[in-house]
Amino acid sequence: MIPTLEWLPTGVNFLDQTKLPLEETYVLATDYKQVAAVIRDMIVRGAPAIGVSAAMGIAIGIDRSTATSLEALTEEVAVISRTLAETRPTAVNLFWGIDEIRNLYNGLAAKNTPIPEIKSAVVSKARRMYDEDIAACKQMGAHGAALLPKEGTVLTHCNAGALATCGYGTALGVIRAAIERGHKIDVFADETRPYLQGARLTAWELLHDNIPTTVLCDNMAGALMRQGRIQAVIVGADRIAANGDTANKIGTYTVAVLAKEHGIPFYVAAPLSTIDLATAHGDQIPIEQRAAIEVTHSNGKQMTPDGAAIQNPAFDVTPAKYITAIITEHGVLQAPYNQSIQRMAAAAKPELTAV
Amino acid sequence: MIPTLEWLPTGVNFLDQTKLPLEETYVLATDYKQVAAVIRDMIVRGAPAIGVSAAMGIAIGIDRSTATSLEALTEEVAVISRTLAETRPTAVNLFWGIDEIRNLYNGLAAKNTPIPEIKSAVVSKARRMYDEDIAACKQMGAHGAALLPKEGTVLTHCNAGALATCGYGTALGVIRAAIERGHKIDVFADETRPYLQGARLTAWELLHDNIPTTVLCDNMAGALMRQGRIQAVIVGADRIAANGDTANKIGTYTVAVLAKEHGIPFYVAAPLSTIDLATAHGDQIPIEQRAAIEVTHSNGKQMTPDGAAIQNPAFDVTPAKYITAIITEHGVLQAPYNQSIQRMAAAAKPELTAV
Numbered sequence: 001m002i003p004t005l006e007w008l009p010t011g012v013n014f015l016d017q018t019k020l021p022l023e024e025t026y027v028l029a030t031d032y033k034q035v036a037a038v039i040r041d042m043i044v045r046g047a048p049a050i051g052v053s054a055a056m057g058i059a060i061g062i063d064r065s066t067a068t069s070l071e072a073l074t075e076e077v078a079v080i081s082r083t084l085a086e087t088r089p090t091a092v093n094l095f096w097g098i099d100e101i102r103n104l105y106n107g108l109a110a111k112n113t114p115i116p117e118i119k120s121a122v123v124s125k126a127r128r129m130y131d132e133d134i135a136a137c138k139q140m141g142a143h144g145a146a147l148l149p150k151e152g153t154v155l156t157h158c159n160a161g162a163l164a165t166c167g168y169g170t171a172l173g174v175i176r177a178a179i180e181r182g183h184k185i186d187v188f189a190d191e192t193r194p195y196l197q198g199a200r201l202t203a204w205e206l207l208h209d210n211i212p213t214t215v216l217c218d219n220m221a222g223a224l225m226r227q228g229r230i231q232a233v234i235v236g237a238d239r240i241a242a243n244g245d246t247a248n249k250i251g252t253y254t255v256a257v258l259a260k261e262h263g264i265p266f267y268v269a270a271p272l273s274t275i276d277l278a279t280a281h282g283d284q285i286p287i288e289q290r291a292a293i294e295v296t297h298s299n300g301k302q303m304t305p306d307g308a309a310i311q312n313p314a315f316d317v318t319p320a321k322y323i324t325a326i327i328t329e330h331g332v333l334q335a336p337y338n339q340s341i342q343r344m345a346a347a348a349k350p351e352l353t354a355v
Numbered sequence: 356m357i358p359t360l361e362w363l364p365t366g367v368n369f370l371d372q373t374k375l376p377l378e379e380t381y382v383l384a385t386d387y388k389q390v391a392a393v394i395r396d397m398i399v400r401g402a403p404a405i406g407v408s409a410a411m412g413i414a415i416g417i418d419r420s421t422a423t424s425l426e427a428l429t430e431e432v433a434v435i436s437r438t439l440a441e442t443r444p445t446a447v448n449l450f451w452g453i454d455e456i457r458n459l460y461n462g463l464a465a466k467n468t469p470i471p472e473i474k475s476a477v478v479s480k481a482r483r484m485y486d487e488d489i490a491a492c493k494q495m496g497a498h499g500a501a502l503l504p505k506e507g508t509v510l511t512h513c514n515a516g517a518l519a520t521c522g523y524g525t526a527l528g529v530i531r532a533a534i535e536r537g538h539k540i541d542v543f544a545d546e547t548r549p550y551l552q553g554a555r556l557t558a559w560e561l562l563h564d565n566i567p568t569t570v571l572c573d574n575m576a577g578a579l580m581r582q583g584r585i586q587a588v589i590v591g592a593d594r595i596a597a598n599g600d601t602a603n604k605i606g607t608y609t610v611a612v613l614a615k616e617h618g619i620p621f622y623v624a625a626p627l628s629t630i631d632l633a634t635a636h637g638d639q640i641p642i643e644q645r646a647a648i649e650v651t652h653s654n655g656k657q658m659t660p661d662g663a664a665i666q667n668p669a670f671d672v673t674p675a676k677y678i679t680a681i682i683t684e685h686g687v688l689q690a691p692y693n694q695s696i697q698r699m700a701a702a703a704k705p706e707l708t709a710v
Contacts (some may be wrong), residue, residue, distance in 0.1 A: 021660035127420040157574075188666075191650065193548060193572040196658050199651075203663040214664040216546040217650060219512075219606025223671035226608060251574025253581065254613060261612045295546065295572060296554075299654040303551050305376035308558040309569040311543075349623035 002162035002205055004049055005056070007127050012056045014044045017163055021204035032061030039087040039094070042195070047274055048137075048166020051093030052129050054084045058101040059126035065120045070092065070109050085110045089286045090247055090315045092239040092276040101125060125302045130166045136271045136329035139169035141177025144234075144269055144327035148178040148185060152231030155221055157190040158203035158249035160236025160269065170269040171234040174327055175199065179211060186212045188230060192249060194294040195219055220252050225262040229330075233259045237270035237326075244337025245282025246270075250313050256322035265324040272328050272348055277339055282317035283336055290314050300332030357517035357560055358409070361405055362482050367411045369399045372518055376559035385418030387435045394449070397550070401519020402593045402629055403492075406448030407484050409439045413456040414481035420475045428473075430630035431461055439638060444641045445602055445670045447594040447631040456480060483527050485521045488524040491626045491684035492523035496532025498588075499624055499682035503533040507586030510576055512545040513604035514556035515591025515624065525624040526589040527561065529682055531633050533568060541567045543585060547571055547604060549649040549667065573606050580617040588614045592681075599675030600637025601625075611677035621681040627703055629681050630696055633640025637672035645669050 003026075006013045011030035018041070021026050027043050029035045035057030038044050044053050061080035067073035081098050088094060104125050108118045131261040148154055154175055158164075163170030168176060179185055187206055192198035199215045206213040216224065224230055233255055239247040246252070246268050279285055292310035296302060304310070325343075326333040330348045333340040361368045366385035373396065374380050382398050384390045388411030392622045393399050399408050416435035422428035436453050443449060459480050463473045502619075503509055509530055513519075516527030523531060534540055542561055547553035554570045561568040571579065579585055588610055594602040601607070601623050614621040634640055647665035651657060659665070681688040681696075688695040 104600075182360060189663075190574070191548070191659070193546070193574060194374040199659040199663075204660045207660055207662045212664070213662075214666055215606070215650060215659050216666040216701040217573070219545070219548060219609055220666050220671075221670065222609030222612055223605060223668060224666065226671075248571070250578065254577030254609065255575055257577055257616045258609060258612055261616070295570060299656045301654045302377060304546070304570050305559045305562055306552075307562045308544075309567070311569055311575050311579065313575065313578060316575075316581075 001167055002208060004163050004166060004216055005044055005053055006331045007056060007130065011184050012060060014038050015163070016043050017045060017103060018043055020200050026153070032083065034352050035060060036083045037089050039084070039143040045197070046159060047091035047093040047236065048133050048165040048170060048271055049163070050088065050091050051097035051273055052126070052133050052166050054097035055101045055126045055129050057084045058098060059122045062105065062122050067115070070112065070115065073115060074109055077102060090191070090238045090288045093273050096273045097129070098307060100129060109241070133166040133271070134168055137165050137170060137173040139329035140170055140269050140271070140327050141168065141173045143332050144174035144267065145181050145183070146179040147265070147267060147327070147332070149181055149324060150176065151184040153186045153188055153229055155190065155230045155233045155255065156202060157186040157198065157235050157252050157255050158192045159197040161202055161205045162307060163201045163272055164236060170236045170271065172202065174234055175211070176209065187212065188214050188216055188221070188224065190218045190221060190251065190255070191215055192251060197249065221255060222258045225258055225264060230264060232265050232267065234267040234269055237268050237274050238277045238315055239269060239279065239285050240268070240326065241279040241281050241285060242277045242341060243281045244323060244326065244341060246320070246323060247282060247285040247287070247315045248316045248318065250316050253316040253318045256318045260322055266322055267325050267327060268323055269327040272330060272345065275345065277345060282319060285317060287316070288314040333344070356522055357563065359518050359521060360399055360408055362411060362485065367408070367415060369393050371398050371530070372400060372556060373398055375555050375571040384395070384415070386419055387390065387412045387438065390415060391442050394439070396490065400552070402446035402448040402516060402591065403488050403520040403525065403626055404464055405443065405629055406447050406452035407481070407521055409449050409487050410456045410481040410484050412439045413453060413478045417460065417477050421525045421648070422470070425467065425470065428470060428555035429464055432457060443643060445593045445643045448628050452484070453630045455484060472644040488521040488626070489523055491527040492520050492525060494684035495525055495624050495682050496523065496528045497627070498687050499529035499622065500532040500536050500538070502620070502622060502680060502687070503529065503589070503684070504537055506539040508541045508543055509608065510543040510545065510585045510588045511557060512553065512590050512607050512610050513547045515553040515580055516560045517559055518556045518560055519591060525626065527557065529622070529624050530566070538602065540601045542573055543569050543576070543579065545573045545576060545606065546570055547606060552604070575676045576610060577613045580613055580619060586618060587620050587622065589622040589624060592623050592629050593670055594634065595623070595625060595630045596634040596636050596639050596640060597693060597696060598636045599678060599681065599690065599696060600671045601675070601678060602637060602640040602642070602670045603673065605671050608673045611673045615677055621677055622680055622682060622684040623678055625686060627700065630700065632700060636676060642668040642670060642671070
């Protein structure tokens with residue numbers, strides 16, 4: 001089991017993903033501000049992991065609060081929520097994680113529940129979300145495994161693995177599930193510039209599980225597809241719009257176009273919490289722009305001359321038409337996605353469709 | 356003028372492209388073995404620059420020879436040629452550069468030309484090839500400028516610039532020529548992993564000429580095309596087969612697929628010496644595989660865990676069907692390329708078509 005994050009009596013313990021693969025070190029966040037910093041600094045990343053981290057962040061904020069009145073605590077919860085919400089804009093799971101705890105809090109506060117009882121309830125809820133995240137990944141694996149080839153090479157981009165969730169992974173969870181069911185799968189991992197989540201994280205966690213892994217530069221996937229060396233693509237998602245358009249790590253769209261050109265299936269694996277019914281289509285998804293230094297510098301050394309402008313969007317949007325199927329914990333969605341998503345959301349989470 | 360390489364009385368002087376953009380240092384090669392090392396170690400790179408460097412390498416080998424008989428010198432020329440030919444396999448210009456000097460040598464040797472006269476002739480020829488390379492780049496610019504937008508952003512991949520030639524550049528030469536003719540062009544430069552020729556070299560030489568340049572990771576071009584932010588693509592070539600299939604820096608094929616998907620013209624700029632009539636189609640072009648460490652390590656730091664397999668092809672092949680036009684010093688080629696290439700080769704270099 002890869003220990004991406006863990007609720008401890010002393011705080012939330014995070015595997016420091018900025019230090020992988022060479023160092024396996026941990027950061028213990030003992031208050032909500034530290035949890036926010038851990039999310040912002042990408043010590044933890046990956047939409048589902050960010051969602052549960054945010055939930056734990058609010059839970060620890062409430063649990064550690066010294067407020068003696070519900071009014072004071074409610075004001076604190078607003079500040080805590082805002083602090084966590086401002087860490088990263090694209091992954092909708094962040095806001096989902098915050099809302100799950102805040103809605104529980106609001107309900108309990110409205111009923112004048114005693115503060116100790118509220119604290120206990122929100123911590124329990126955050127820990128349950130952790131367990132449910134892992135269970136959802138396993139269910140995605142169960143639903144998606146049969147889509148992957150019995151024998152072949154599967155390309156993935158970025159890290160949608162145990163390290164992007166509370167364990168097991170979304171895209172890599174489907175790969176794990178296929179292998180557990182006897183498929184012979186090699187993984188090609190795009191290194192995923194500029195942050196190298198593929199080279200550093202995907203390779204690390206797959207090799208940890210003895211899954212054969214080849215790392216390639218992002219610009220090599222096309223040539224390998226043309227040579228017939230890739231049989232399927234599977235990626236995660238940071239936000240899926242109501243029509244199926246999918247925001248995911250920058251470069252995902254390019255992989256989707258390449259897959260279409262070569263007749264290779266392109267799968268997205270994500271929990272229902274990644275689907276944002278309030279976002280009608282992909283162009284409404286805010287795309288985080290990150291600092292130029294991630295592109296210009298490499299391990300502290302400047303690689304790009306002064307004076308060059310820099311592009312560094314953290315995500316891109318893959319229109320639904322490129323997506324062969326979306327694998328969720330409730331089953332596999334197919335086009336037309338605006339219909340299949342509504343149907344699944346109505347069945348799984350009736351309250352969502354009211355948005 | 357960017358001093359990529361220069362024939363000096365003391366040897367061939369190379370701008371060390373492995374040190375750019377932070378350091379502008381030079382390597383003086385005083386014998387042919389040093390020229391071979393400079394090519395192999397990518398102190399000089401880019402197909403046209405490699406071709407002229409190889410020619411200068413043989414010329415310096417002949418010029419510095421202490422052989423006193425034509426028999427001994429001919430044996431040396433065979434060794435020199437083999438040493439240079441073994442440096443890098445993909446760019447056909449390397450073999451073209453070697454052959455140009457060796458054919459001259461063989462002709463003169465067959466006529467029992469005195470050794471001092473041979474030395475003078477091969478050095479003159481190599482220096483003339485340098486001048487002709489720059490002239491060819493200027494002619495490519497003149498032929499290709501009108502193809503680029505009057506106003507807009509042009510994407511390029513790797514470095515097909517002054518640094519890849521003896522000056523001015525092939526793809527970047529066409530951009531320079533368009534700007535000299537009044538086009539308002541911004542350049543998007545793919546950083547070009549793993550060697551970062553785009554970030555390090557293309558950005559350096561364009562900013563040197565005050566051409567506005569934005570560097571992006573290779574995986575970002577697709578998203579930017581989808582946003583309508585790229586109006587044309589222009590790249591160089593390392594070898595063009597008789598049917599127009601083009602080997603160029605790894606990642607070029609991906610850019611070509613993206614350009615097709617977005618209806619953006621995709622141009623190749625290369626001198627006729629890059630066209631290899633002896634290669635019928637792209638799959639016959641040998642693709643250099645380079646060391647894994649270029650992918651796994653970044654400025655000396657390991658980024659990929661031990662145990663991961665690595666892909667590091669230096670080039671890929673873009674089938675002719677993706678290429679809108681090939682810009683040469685003799686004019687612009689269009690599909691069907693097997694016919695247009697034969698016609699141009701017959702007109703420009705009748706001896707080539709006999710291959």
